Amino acid sequence: MLLYIHIPFCDSKCHYCSFNSYVDLFHLRESYMKALSVQLAYELKRFKATPGSIETVFIGGGTPSTVRPELYRPLFETLRPFIKTGAEISSEANPNSATSSWLEGMFALGVNRISFGVQSFNNEKLKKLGRAHNADDAAAAVLRAEQAGFKHLSLDLIYGVENDTKVLLAHDIEEAFKLPIDHLSAYALTIEEGTPFASIPDVANEKLALTEWFLKRIKKRFATYEISNFGDYRSKHNLGYWEHKDYIGLGSGAVGFLKDTRLYPTIDVQAYINDPLSIQSELLSEASIKTEKIFLGLRSIVGVDEQILSEKEQNRASLLVKEKKLIYENGRYYNNDYLLSDELALFIEQ
Known part of the structure; x- marks a missing residue:
């Protein structure tokens, strides 16, 4: 973590x-x-x-x-x-x-x-x-x-x-x-x-x-x-x-992540000092976690595991490989132009 x-x-x-x-x-x-x-x-x-x-x-x-x-x-x-x-x-x-x-x-x-x-x-x-x-x-x-x-x-x-x-x-x-x-x-x-x-x-x-x-x-x-x-x-x-690892978010306005839950300590500094354990939580859906993994993976060398993609999404990713906009290697899709990452992610998930 x-x-x-x-x-x-x-x-x-x-x-x-x-x-x-x-x-x-x-x-x-x-x-x-x-x-x-x-x-x-x-x-x-x-x-x-x-x-x-x-x-x-x-x-x-x-x-x-x-x-x-x-x-x-x-x-x-x-x-x-x-x-x-x-x-x-x-x-x-x-x-x-x-x-x-x-x-x-x-x-x-x-x-x-x-x-x-x-x-x-x-x-x-x-x-x-x-x-x-x-x-x-x-x-x-x-x-x-x-x-x-x-x-x-x-x-x-x-x-x-x-x-x-x-x-x-x-x-x-x-x-x-x-x-x-x-x-x-x-x-x-x-x-x-x-x-x-x-x-x-x-x-x-x-x-x-x-x-x-x-x-x-x-x-x-x-x-x-x-x-x-x-x-x-x-x-x-x-x-x-x-890589979507768990992380502790410490302090006012920080954000934490544990398994499928995002954690938000209070933003106001004085309120945080008064009660540092006042932390809001947000349960994330499987779909939103998958979207994050796709967007973060294509913005970095981490890439995207093909196993999280549906058959339709894999077909779109394969099309991008044929067009030389993605690289497929060892079960993962990698992006070679990070400036296009958001557009590529949107295309895969559309």
Whole structure:
């Protein structure tokens, strides 16, 4: 099983961000981290966790680097017996708050992979996105992480932004690959309701030809293993989601999954602190689980097991193989163009 821990505190709110994160709740950090420990103890029993059964841990947000390492310690002390030997333990971080002391403290706790929210190495683009750091801050943070002992480092880039050009995106790629990273995530800017960008939707201006060129440039250096993820190292946590493994979702606004049930802790941070065991559940139908497996499988190297498909769906998948849009191998269908993944999934299930 996997474990996701949500940290809802942020040092700044980006213009595109719709995640459950807040810049004005830092006074709740200590009580929130205690509430996480309460929920964790409960979930370990619910999921019937055994020694070594937690394969990966991912701390996301929000901004995990806004919480001092010592506040994470009780969680790690509880988790330690359940974490598989050699498990991937990742944390997101922002360049401006990932200080040397924070990185060293997290490394000492057992975190072995850091994913930085860089988004761009162009300062004007960073300002447009509402990021709190500049290009030099981003590069320095990645180097600090390397110095702290981290062997697996990743960063995010955003494309499809108004005024993106080949020159700008080529610069982002070149600067990223100057750094000691073994993984890169690239996301198209999307406009979400309730964000500052919602009132200026034209700021998201993805052009298919530019997207294809950009992703192809990344793939010259890193192999792609999902529509938005590339690397010499493949995130085991990401793969676990796409393989439809069970996962504990810890914290306000997190999501968990157990067998055929999705679990939703309360979103409101104060309400979560008051009652971290107030968790809503949603029983998923076999049809909806199958749809998820098809969509996630075609967006990644996981592929789709032919045995979950009906005869009619297998016939459509076979047609896509004949048209060279899918690859069939050892009882699974694999997609060789992730940009077409949703259309292919819809065609199979229609």
